[in-house]
Amino acid sequence: MNLVLTGSTSGIGWETLLALLPQFDRVYLPVRNLGKAEKLIQHLPEKEKIVLIYLDLSQMTSVKRGAEEICRQLDEIHVLINNAGGMYPAGKKSSEGLDLSLCSNHLGQFLLFQELLPALLKGQAKVIQVSSEAHRIASPPEKDFSLRKSSSTVTSYAKVKLYNILFTNEIKNKYESEGLSAYSLHPGAVRTAFGSEASPWAKGIISFTKLFFISPKEGAATTIFLASTPKANLKNGGYYKNKKLSSTSTLARDSKLGKALWEFSLAEIQRIMANRSTNKQ
Numbered sequence: 001m002n003l004v005l006t007g008s009t010s011g012i013g014w015e016t017l018l019a020l021l022p023q024f025d026r027v028y029l030p031v032r033n034l035g036k037a038e039k040l041i042q043h044l045p046e047k048e049k050i051v052l053i054y055l056d057l058s059q060m061t062s063v064k065r066g067a068e069e070i071c072r073q074l075d076e077i078h079v080l081i082n083n084a085g086g087m088y089p090a091g092k093k094s095s096e097g098l099d100l101s102l103c104s105n106h107l108g109q110f111l112l113f114q115e116l117l118p119a120l121l122k123g124q125a126k127v128i129q130v131s132s133e134a135h136r137i138a139s140p141p142e143k144d145f146s147l148r149k150s151s152s153t154v155t156s157y158a159k160v161k162l163y164n165i166l167f168t169n170e171i172k173n174k175y176e177s178e179g180l181s182a183y184s185l186h187p188g189a190v191r192t193a194f195g196s197e198a199s200p201w202a203k204g205i206i207s208f209t210k211l212f213f214i215s216p217k218e219g220a221a222t223t224i225f226l227a228s229t230p231k232a233n234l235k236n237g238g239y240y241k242n243k244k245l246s247s248t249s250t251l252a253r254d255s256k257l258g259k260a261l262w263e264f265s266l267a268e269i270q271r272i273m274a275n276r277s278t279n280k281q
């Protein structure tokens, strides 16, 4: 059994790795900081099962390269956990000119999924998205999926966490008949490095409220539950909280919106890749 897990170098992802490592034969960890990851895993038992792959989700060129490397080494993936993400100041751009919240929380994951799709299909995989209850405060995004018009850190974060659920639903709609299943989840309010790259005021509020948050180990429980539970006991397309099926906002169940987000994401990826080849010439 092969696992691909993003965001393993901190918080919820690290605890997820510790719990799932014994359950898998090979564990691929796409990370943006190889030095940090190497240090963290050096004393892990069974560390020989782990393969670190350089992959910065905020840069589509890096996602493509990292995913190609994974596909060169693995032809079958059984679980993909899109855990990496965070809160970034509204309007902050990636080196490719994309909104940083959009690409780090959604577009990078979307491209990773597309690139890994043959191996995911071969493994009849589960795809798990770490979303958030923050999705409930997202306003309808159809006119600005790109977040270019967003002027609030929290609003941008709420939208990308809504995208995680819409993306999950669309994976189910498009690929259930081919054997894929997809789940999204809220981990709880968890005491991690979350918010460390947010705007100063958002960072301040998060640091204060963290005093009341649950531990990363507790925060990883629902991800671990979804990765370990047989598909037959889970609801494909379901949103989970506290290891239980839960309901989402009405917006997150809007299948027209899910389809529109999918089309937008495909078009954005194509645009960036086309720019990349033009710049290379």
Ligand SMILES: NC(=O)c1ccc[n+]([C@@H]2O[C@H](COP(=O)([O-])OP(=O)(O)OC[C@H]3O[C@@H](n4cnc5c(N)ncnc54)[C@H](OP(=O)(O)O)[C@@H]3O)[C@@H](O)[C@H]2O)c1
Residues within 6 Å of the ligand: 006, 007, 008, 009, 010, 011, 012, 013, 030, 031, 032, 033, 036, 055, 056, 057, 058, 059, 083, 084, 085, 086, 087, 104, 130, 131, 132, 133, 186, 187, 188, 189, 190, 191, 192, 193, 194, 195, 196
């Ligand atoms: N903590 C909460 O209360 C809470 C609540 C709801 C949802 N969530 C969600 O839970 C997930 C995990 O967050 P966490 O709380 O564990 O936060 P965290 O401690 O900050 O961990 C985030 C992880 O994502 C990685 N990451 C961030 N941007 C990346 C990029 N561009 N490319 C590759 N990796 C990247 C980080 O890598 P580095 O180690 O290099 O920084 C780190 O491993 C996130 O999706 C977050 O939105 C958290």
